[in-house]
Amino acid sequence: MERSIRNSPLAANDGDSELHLDRWRELPRRQTPPWPDPAEVAAVCATLGKKPSIVMPHEVEELRYRLADVCEGRAFLLQGGDCAETFAGNTESHLLGTTRTLLQMAMVITYGGSVPVVKVARLAGQYGKPRSSETDSLGLPAYRGDIVNARQVAESARVADPQRMIDAYVNSGIAMNLIRAYPPDDLTDLEELDEGAYDLLRASSAGARYQGILDEVERARRFARVWGPTERQAVRESKVYSSHEALVLEYDRALARVLGGRAYATSGHFLWVGERTRQLDHAHIDFVAQIANPVGVKLGPDVSPQTAIELCERLNPENVPGRLTLISRMGSREVRDVLPAIVDKVTAAGAKVVWQCDPMHGNTEQSINGFKTRHLDRVIDELLGYFDVHRSLGTYPGGVHIELTGENVTECLDGAHGVDSRNLPDRYETACDPRLNLRQSYEFALLLAEILRG
Template sequence: MDLDSWRALQAAQQPEWPDPDELEKVVAELGGLPPLVFAGECDQLKDQLAAVARGEAFVLQGGDCAETFTGATADNVRNKLKTLLQMAIVLTYAGRVPVVKIGRVAGQFAKPRSKPTEVRDGVELPAYRGDMVNGFDFTPEARRPDPWRLLKAYHSSAVTLNLARAFTKGGYADLRQVHAWNQDFVAGSPSGRRYEQLAREIDQALAFMRACGAEPEEFHTVEFYSSHEALILDYDRALTRIDSRTGLPYDVSAHMVWIGERTRQLDGAHVDFFAKIRNPIGVKLGPSTTADDALALIEKLNPANEAGRLTFITRFGASKIRDLLPGLVKEITASGARVAWICDPMHGNTFETPSGHKTRRVDDVLDEVAGFFEVHRALGTHPGGIHIEFTGDDVTECLGGGHEINEADLATRYETACDPRLNRVQSLDLAFRVAELYRG
């Protein structure tokens, strides 16, 4: 198997590294570093995603739009995990199915851009492509692509994963504690009253199990997986290893990796590389996707029709999902392909305000999720999960929500390095709304 055949193909959205020799040194060093995850963990996630494809589980995938090196701190990782776990307990109880928890963490350091350069006050510089590639500051020095940042991305990912494992295995994820956080949300959120009944039911269920003496290990720890868009192929190829158990290649930079809407060309380098690795993989599908496109991707990426191998992550926008998703789901289902369907309600609903802030309306996010559920329910297929950009901090990047952030509020705490994220309260609001949709 030629793991480097992608190098002869068109690779979209790659940096223009100024020094090929320097890049070669970095890639060689990355190739000798320990794996960030293990192949067996990837297989475990694949099994859980197979349950999603069968309609027996639900995916909650989320995290930063673009991680930053300065964000690899205990506080930031803890806050993101706290929010994700709070959302997961609500979805688990309401849906009565296991929730597969996947973070956009420990590798989400690169972003595709619609334009290769950025112009400010007549000055043109390379676009910021994420901390893995260049710096956010608008200076020639910061915006110069630097391959040594690939190594820093690896080490920042290692720190983040170590923290995540410590939190999820060391008692911080105890089910009763997570539920107590949700009770605080219900009490303090303007939207809290509508969720009191669900929170009360969860509390009663936990009290009943305690009274029965039921204290399973699953109450105290959780399985948490990492994922990122495998955009910079030099990085992900350097972290691909041959599994000693099976002799097969795995991208050990993350448990799951996905191909973005801008890099899913069937004859492109990303699809070729993804076809060779054995991780569970995802593909983002936007409004231009046809059923033929999706079927061709299935044939290329999952020719054995292995459940759990391939997840389609749709990002159509609230105004288009009800029109475009049904035909796609019908054709794929009729083909017999075993894929999991996840809704990304963020990227199709982005716009820019007169102040220059990229933002999203929470109502649009909620409406796209509602449309996703409506389509799958009408077709008798499984709405398998949601994929969101969020933070555990009280930022002001998306409009609306329980605290009614308006355009004038955006500048208060607009902290994202790229796209706008839901804050903690908006994320929990979404979880309760999804729970209602799941319960029907």
């Protein structure tokens, strides 16, 4: 099957009508970019429709097989990256920093938790942002991500520009090609673990608590110096798949390709629908229902168990393991009360899903001079609640979905490294949600390893 997928030509238009790839255009839709000229949008999409794919169908199928292992409790899903990518931030150092952090977290989880880790990055396409309001606090049109408009504080910069979809395509292709081309042993080499962050981690309270796991990682580092992985193993373990929110549907539809009677969104390996756009009879759910990619849906504290069942029926009618991921983002105060009924009903229905926890988005606050903040203790508490729920029900907590960076930013607050409102760093992105920094990402991985160890 993989050989036929690799060698078969992709069609941009053949069979589209039978696959209902455009039905979403006639449905209600939230978070629609305010494009000023529909004709220009159509012209841009026609151009994108003729461009090469960013990801290939055989890679999409490969990810679905690996997510089936997660669904069956044989692997763990680690998904992370920037809140929203930017064109200016699409640099080699930033891309490799994020990818290396994700891979090193996966190594800690694998060594400490004795479980294979599937790595999915919020990368090579995460250029859109949902907004809670049409305007920002200054009365300007809201910044909707670099794929739609610019972050600069000016009316002209906030005009939705469809040409930016072409810029997003170019930047996504560059990012994906860099990650594919980079020597896998360079990305997976434990010698590359940032020494400064490693020293900080050892000195922290987390370092003391997780000393046993740290010692195991240190032994692995010494082992890697003497006996590196085989080429085949290095390629497999360094495999990082791309993901983004299916938000700007014009872009994802333009990059849909038909192969063997199935439609693949070749804009990314894994697409998810956010909490704001998961209405069953709306455009976003309809579009992702038509594609063969693994897909996810964010579930906030207001979702009902019945809605979760209906999402399973709509998005995975054949009940294929690895096809659908349900991503809880309840908040630390709600997860233990809301999630059990959802998990219980979905499990009782026999639905094959990957359960994943996003402990970030339900714990965001606007509290320091207008800057978004997150308290790390609440992020951790939601994570612990997620595992508590699944263990009490005998279900498998298959993964986590977090916002992180390989840089030493100061965005999430914790007891020892809180944000001082008098000294907010220049790198802080006010338009985006706060991310775990390098040290916090390692602490998070160590916690996951400890939990999975049991």
